[in-house]
Amino acid sequence: MAVITIxxxxxxxxxxxxxxxxxxLGYLLVNKxxxxxxxxxxxxxxxxxxxxxEKKIKFQDxxxxxxxxxxRRHYLAQLHNFFYDMAIRENLVILGRGGQxxxxxxxxxxxxxxxxxxxxxxxxxxxxYSLDESAAVRLITEQDRDRETxxxxxxxxxxxNAELYHMVINTGMTGPEEAxxxxxxxxxxxxxAGEIPVQELEERLLEQFASPVCDSQGGGIxxxxxxxxxxxxHPSETExxxxxxxxxxxxxxxxxxxxxxxDSEGTVTEAFSPDFYLPEQDLYLELTxxxxxxxxxxxxxxxRLKEIYxxxxxxVIYGRDFKGLLEKYGIKERGD
Amino acid sequence: MKYGEEHHLKVLFTREQIQARVAQLxxxxxxxYRGAGELILVAVLRGSVxxxxxxxxxxxxxxxLDFMGISSYGGVSASHGIVRITKDLDSNIAHKNVLLLEDxxxxxxxxxxxxxxxxxxxxxxxxxxTFLDMPARRIVNIxxxxxxxxxxxxxxxxxxxxxxxxxxxxxVVAALK
Numbered sequence: 001m002a003v004i005t006i007x008x009x010x011x012x013x014x015x016x017x018x019x020x021x022x023x024x025l026g027y028l029l030v031n032k033x034x035x036x037x038x039x040x041x042x043x044x045x046x047x048x049x050x051x052x053x054e055k056k057i058k059f060q061d062x063x064x065x066x067x068x069x070x071x072r073r074h075y076l077a078q079l080h081n082f083f084y085d086m087a088i089r090e091n092l093v094i095l096g097r098g099g100q101x102x103x104x105x106x107x108x109x110x111x112x113x114x115x116x117x118x119x120x121x122x123x124x125x126x127x128x129y130s131l132d133e134s135a136a137v138r139l140i141t142e143q144d145r146d147r148e149t150x151x152x153x154x155x156x157x158x159x160x161n162a163e164l165y166h167m168v169i170n171t172g173m174t175g176p177e178e179a180x181x182x183x184x185x186x187x188x189x190x191x192x193a194g195e196i197p198v199q200e201l202e203e204r205l206l207e208q209f210a211s212p213v214c215d216s217q218g219g220g221i222x223x224x225x226x227x228x229x230x231x232x233x234h235p236s237e238t239e240x241x242x243x244x245x246x247x248x249x250x251x252x253x254x255x256x257x258x259x260x261x262x263d264s265e266g267t268v269t270e271a272f273s274p275d276f277y278l279p280e281q282d283l284y285l286e287l288t289x290x291x292x293x294x295x296x297x298x299x300x301x302x303x304r305l306k307e308i309y310x311x312x313x314x315x316v317i318y319g320r321d322f323k324g325l326l327e328k329y330g331i332k333e334r335g336d
Numbered sequence: 337m338k339y340g341e342e343h344h345l346k347v348l349f350t351r352e353q354i355q356a357r358v359a360q361l362x363x364x365x366x367x368x369y370r371g372a373g374e375l376i377l378v379a380v381l382r383g384s385v386x387x388x389x390x391x392x393x394x395x396x397x398x399x400x401l402d403f404m405g406i407s408s409y410g411g412v413s414a415s416h417g418i419v420r421i422t423k424d425l426d427s428n429i430a431h432k433n434v435l436l437l438e439d440x441x442x443x444x445x446x447x448x449x450x451x452x453x454x455x456x457x458x459x460x461x462x463x464x465x466t467f468l469d470m471p472a473r474r475i476v477n478i479x480x481x482x483x484x485x486x487x488x489x490x491x492x493x494x495x496x497x498x499x500x501x502x503x504x505x506x507x508v509v510a511a512l513k
Contacts (some may be wrong), residue, residue, distance in 0.1 A: 246409045246419055247445040248452075249476060281476055321473065321489075325443065329409045 001201050002027070002091040003109040004187055005099030007159055010143035011121030011128075011136075013171045013179075014114040018095045020180035025187060027091040035079065035097070042078040049075075054096055056149030057227060069223060076154065096147065100164045101155035108201065110187050113165040114179065120172040153223075156231030225250035225279055236289045236322060237275055243325070244276070252277045258312075260304050272301045274314055284314040289322055345493070345503075345510035349485060354495060354509065355390070357484050361465065362394020365482060369433060374398050376427055376434045376459075380450065381405035383439030386496040386504070387467040387484075391437065402427045406446065419449050434459040435482075438466040439496040444476035451478065467495065468509070485509075 004021060008014020015031065022029035032053065039049050052075045057068065083102060086092055094103075103109040116124075118140070125136040151159045162168055167186060169179045222241050224230055230253035232238045237253070244251045254273045261270035274284035288298055295318065302316060317325075349357075369375050377399050379388035385403075392401055405423035434454060441447055447464065454462055465482035472489040493499050494506030503510070 243409050243445070247449045248418060249445065249448065278476070283477070285475065315475065317475070324473070324489075324491075328442075 001087060001108060001198065002187065002191065003087055003099070003103050003106060004093045004183065005103055005109060005111045006093060006095050006114060006183075007100050007112070007165070008096065008114040009116060009121065010140050010147070011125040012114045012116040013124060013176050015095060016176045017114060017169075017171070017179045017183070018093050020176060021183045021187075022093040024180060024184045025091065025093075027093045028086065029093050029095065030083070030086065030097075031095045035082070038082045039075070039078060044075055044078060052076075054150050055146050056153060098151050098155050100159075101151065101157055104164070106201075108190065110167075110183070110190055111165045112183055113159075113162070113168040115168060115170050116172040117170075153227065153229050156229055224252045226252060230254070234287075234289065237287055239326070240276070240287055240317075240322070243329075244278075249281075250279050252279065258305055258309060260301060260308065270301075272305050282313060284312065286314060286316045287322060288316060289319045295319075344513040345506075346513060347508045347510045348487070348490075348492065349495075349509040351507040354484075354507070358387070358390045358467075359394050361482055361484060362391055362396075365391075365435065365465065366394075366396045369397050369435075372397075372433055373460075374400060374432060376425075376429050376432050377401045377437055378425065378429075378434055378454070379403050379437045380439070380446075381423055383496040383498070383504070384437045384467070387439055388437045391465070400427055404450065406450065408446075419446075421453070428457075429454065430458045431460050433461045434463070436462065436464045438464065440468040440470060440492075441466045441478060441480055442470040442473035444474050444478040447478050448476045468492065468497075 004018075004025075004027065006014050006018045006021070008017075018031065019029055021027070028034075035053070036046070036049055039045075044052075048071065052072055057072060079097065080102060083092075083094065083097075083099070087103070087106075099109075100111045100113075103111070118137075121140055122133055122136045125131060125140055126133060129136070129139070131139065148159055151157055157164070167182065169182060171179055174182070222229065222238065222245065224241075230241075232241065232253065241251060241253065254275060255277050257271045257273040259268040259271045261268070263269050274286045276285040276287070277283070278285065286298070286302065288295055299316075302314060305312065305314065375395075375397060377388060377392060379385060379401065381403050382405070388401065392399065402425045403423055404425055405421070407420040407422055409419075436447070436450060436454065438447060441464070451462065451464070463481040464478065466480055467484040469480055469483045469486045470489060471486065491499070491512045492509055493503035493512050494509045496504055497509070498504040499512055503512075
């Protein structure tokens with residue numbers, strides 16, 4: 001049930017390191033070919049798989065867009081179920097695909113980031129793919145952008161955030177064998193640090209996968225009008241976004257921060273980010289489910305916002321309004 | 337126990353007040369659409385049925401009464417992620433004047449969907465007539481062309497509006513306490 005996740009910059013040698021780690025520890029390597037084999041069993045075949053695997057999706061309007069969202073939702077559900085099923089049974093080395101987010105709160109997981117300077121990656125990519133330098137740069141840029149955007153769309157996170165990882169290894173300074181040895185040593189140290197009962201681990205894993213980062217209510221992934229998956233701060237916001245989706249109203253989550261106060265040097269000292277923006281209505285919405293006595297501070301901010309930005313349209317949905325809305329649709333309040 | 341006594345109902349509009357206001361609306365609509373050709377009245381199921389029946393009786397112009405139903409949001413447990421038409425129009429509204437009849441406009445979410453849906457069918461015109469308007473609850477701004485009564489944020493029943501399918505058939509509009 002141990003999991004090592006390896007996130008890698010394209011051309012940094014992450015795949016080779018993952019294979020070496022898996023061999024040394026006797027763990028199962030979950031890479032592209034293993035995933036493809038499993039997806040095939042779920043009816044997701046090439047070229048569809050190539051379209052979704054660690055790829056950003058640019059959503060447009062219309063029926064095709066809805067179908068594409070549904071297909072990707074299906075793909076992600078199958079992929080994440082596969083990770084969960086495998087993690088229950090085996091020790092894994094997971095290459096890419098957001099492992100650092102999916103197993104973020106799973107105690108035995110070891111999260112590793114493999115990086116390297118662009119110049120050293122160019123050399124490696126030229127050799128591996130028989131490309132000239134400019135083609136290698138294009139490929140590296142494209143692949144990294146795809147991976148970065150994929151993780152942002154699915155998990156709302158930044159793959160360069162070092163806080164996601166136990167270790168960051170620079171393969172411009174470290175050879176693959178040495179990098180693998182570092183990871184293996186770290187994994188063994190974690191193994192010997194203390195056993196957590198299997199039942200507890202299973203519960204933690206279930207908890208983690210039942211409430212993926214992007215959708216804490218288990219209702220499928222929510223995409224904003226830009227095709228991104230926002231990280232909602234509160235379950236009521238998730239519910240509200242779902243409601244807007246239901247009635248086919250386009251929305252963006254916290255797309256803009258408005259400065260409210262500045263110090264004498266012009267540095268922003270207070271700002272406000274309304275929860276939702278409805279582009280078709282040119283309307284900002286602030287959803288507040290705080291108790292009434294705590295709302296005054298937010299009301300004060302919104303008054304200030306209206307003073308500074310008089311043309312801005314903003315509406316506040318208070319806790320009682322939201323409760324009324326849920327009652328109207330026969331929904332019990334969650335998460336408060 | 338008498339019908340309605342299990343909840344405290346406070347009458348906001350009596351039968352006479354409602355009928356008088358509906359007659360005024362009928363007169364205004366008749367005036368606006370006289371000579372404009374056939375009017376399609378689209379009543380949104382189920383709440384607006386009582387209003388549609390009374391209002392249509394007050395019209396002195398030719399019209400076709402049609403009905404449309406859509407599914408309501410049911411939260412994460414709902415089987416479909418997007419709104420569905422549960423009863424579509426029987427009429428072709430292309431190049432016709434359409435008047436959408438609602439029992440109440442509150443958040444505007446339902447009406448916004450219906451309006452956009454009907455617009456795609458190329459009506460000559462599309463206006464909205466609601467028996468009750470509750471602007472305090474509005475999330476999506478929707479232009480309301482005809483309105484019976486404007487109300488503050490209250491839970492109301494009667495004249496088509498229900499509470500778990502109860503009180504639709506009251507001849508008055510009452511606040512549920």
